[in-house]
Amino acid sequence: MSALFSPIKLRSLALPNRIMVAPMCQYSAENGEVNDWHFTHINTLALSGAAMFCIEATHVEAIGRITPGCLGLWNDATEAALKPILASVRKHSRIAVAMQLAHAGRKGSSHTPWDGGQQIPLADGGWQTEGPSVVPHKDGELAPLALDALGLKRVRDAFVAAAKRAERLGLDALELHSAHGYLLHQFLSPISNKRTDQYGGSLQNRMRYPLEVFDAIRAAFPEQKPIGVKVSATDWVEGGWDLAQTIEFAKELKKRGVDWIDASSGGVSPLQKIPLAPGYQVPFAQGIKAATGVTTMAVGLITQANHAEDIVASGKADMVALARGMLYDPRWGWHAAAELGGQVEAPPQYWRSQPSNQKALFGATMFGTR
Ligand SMILES: Cc1cc2nc3c(=O)[nH]c(=O)nc-3n(C[C@H](O)[C@H](O)[C@H](O)COP(=O)(O)O)c2cc1C
Numbered sequence: 001m002s003a004l005f006s007p008i009k010l011r012s013l014a015l016p017n018r019i020m021v022a023p024m025c026q027y028s029a030e031n032g033e034v035n036d037w038h039f040t041h042i043n044t045l046a047l048s049g050a051a052m053f054c055i056e057a058t059h060v061e062a063i064g065r066i067t068p069g070c071l072g073l074w075n076d077a078t079e080a081a082l083k084p085i086l087a088s089v090r091k092h093s094r095i096a097v098a099m100q101l102a103h104a105g106r107k108g109s110s111h112t113p114w115d116g117g118q119q120i121p122l123a124d125g126g127w128q129t130e131g132p133s134v135v136p137h138k139d140g141e142l143a144p145l146a147l148d149a150l151g152l153k154r155v156r157d158a159f160v161a162a163a164k165r166a167e168r169l170g171l172d173a174l175e176l177h178s179a180h181g182y183l184l185h186q187f188l189s190p191i192s193n194k195r196t197d198q199y200g201g202s203l204q205n206r207m208r209y210p211l212e213v214f215d216a217i218r219a220a221f222p223e224q225k226p227i228g229v230k231v232s233a234t235d236w237v238e239g240g241w242d243l244a245q246t247i248e249f250a251k252e253l254k255k256r257g258v259d260w261i262d263a264s265s266g267g268v269s270p271l272q273k274i275p276l277a278p279g280y281q282v283p284f285a286q287g288i289k290a291a292t293g294v295t296t297m298a299v300g301l302i303t304q305a306n307h308a309e310d311i312v313a314s315g316k317a318d319m320v321a322l323a324r325g326m327l328y329d330p331r332w333g334w335h336a337a338a339e340l341g342g343q344v345e346a347p348p349q350y351w352r353s354q355p356s357n358q359k360a361l362f363g364a365t366m367f368g369t370r
Helices: 036-045 076-092 149-168 183-188 203-220 243-255 282-292 305-313 324-328 332-340 348-353
Strands: 008-010 013-015 019-021 052-059 096-102 173-178 227-232 260-264 296-299 319-322
Touching: 019 332, 036 052, 036 076, 052 173, 076 149, 096 149, 149 173, 149 203, 173 183, 173 203, 183 203, 203 227, 203 243, 227 243, 243 260, 243 282, 260 282, 282 296, 305 319, 305 332, 319 324, 324 332
Parallel strands: 019 052, 019 319, 052 096, 096 173, 173 227, 227 260, 260 296, 296 319
Antiparallel strands: 008 013
């Protein structure tokens, strides 16, 4: 019996296995709106065999986008654009669909990665970003403006409005992006947060705004639907955010009903030194789970089925999220199920692909002809 292919319940969302397609920016939206690229991308990965697909970082206001091609959910047009994609996914797959709600803060106004990913100057169509403090991400960059009380309220309200739109779209879950050096992580980390008000200084104060945003979206999203949080468990910089603080954050989130913590790392400082290796972030999921009992997802360089199986079977994490591995092999879940003796749902159009030595891979199927 495969642990990876055993069911799990998040509030009333029943998932048949422990695999999520991690959120992945496509940098291909126009005015924050999805288009035919996203239609193909999302529908393809909806057939991956994962139990849940998380839509890429979806920004709650235009200045909160990382790049001009980033996805948004801040007006009727961005909401309407998602409808046909979701309708198609629902027609052909029973995968749960989550959405990651995000705000880039001082890391907004960037070129797409394939254009170098650096800050876009105002003169070249960039925009003035906002963050916790007037501290640029990189030396020499245009610094963000510090969010004042009105700005904090505006952004929090934008998260709430996006959560309501997500519910109207029928999404099954939300993931709050509090990782990778974006706005909420900027509040958590002493590297980017130099505030002297109630949102800066002590750990309690630095956690305050991300927790306020969590509370606000939790109150706006149906009670039976789960909300997770993606964290960077360390900045990989001496004196920055670390696992001990992440555990305190997870405890606070647990009190507020968080349904999972997706444990990533880094992104707040160009000085980070990351020891990349398969599963290098698994110990963070493990540490958070051990200290708090919160459901965790391990993410980062998990590409092999037996590695994923071991992470879940050994209790290091409750679920795994895969990003690059899913792009490389969009039927990753099928192949993992075949290897581990699990079962996945496949659309009848593809049933005939079931390998002859894997008669139960797609469950009860039949294919008659005359
Ligand atoms: C193309 C691409 C886009 C990404 N966009 C996001 C994103 O929107 N939100 C996020 O939290 N992480 C994003 N990530 C990070 C992944 O979700 C994941 O945490 C990371 O890639 C490590 O997992 P992997 O080794 O399976 O790729 C992105 C990664 C890739 C490769």
